[in-house]
Amino acid sequence: MTRTVTVYSFRMFNETPGDWIQAPYKAARQTIEQLGGVVLEGTGEEVDIESLDDEGMFRRIATGWGALG
Numbered sequence: 001m002t003r004t005v006t007v008y009s010f011r012m013f014n015e016t017p018g019d020w021i022q023a024p025y026k027a028a029r030q031t032i033e034q035l036g037g038v039v040l041e042g043t044g045e046e047v048d049i050e051s052l053d054d055e056g057m058f059r060r061i062a063t064g065w066g067a068l069g
Helices: 029-034
Strands: 003-006 010-016 019-022 026-028 045-046
Touching: 003 029, 026 029
Parallel strands: none
Antiparallel strands: 003 026, 003 045, 010 019
16 A cells, blocks of 8 residues: 655745745655745645655656656
């Protein structure tokens, strides 16, 4: 049985420019809250929990040739 998790786009504060930026990856709501980020509602996407990296991030690999592997 495949387990899924809902991941969201989110904004987080970047101290270098001193402004909020959109993260280049998605994460589960709990992970975003732990990072001090703000969920961008309406961006939820169900993904296989195995698609998350060790930090709980979902990073889509862009490819014009379809799915890798």
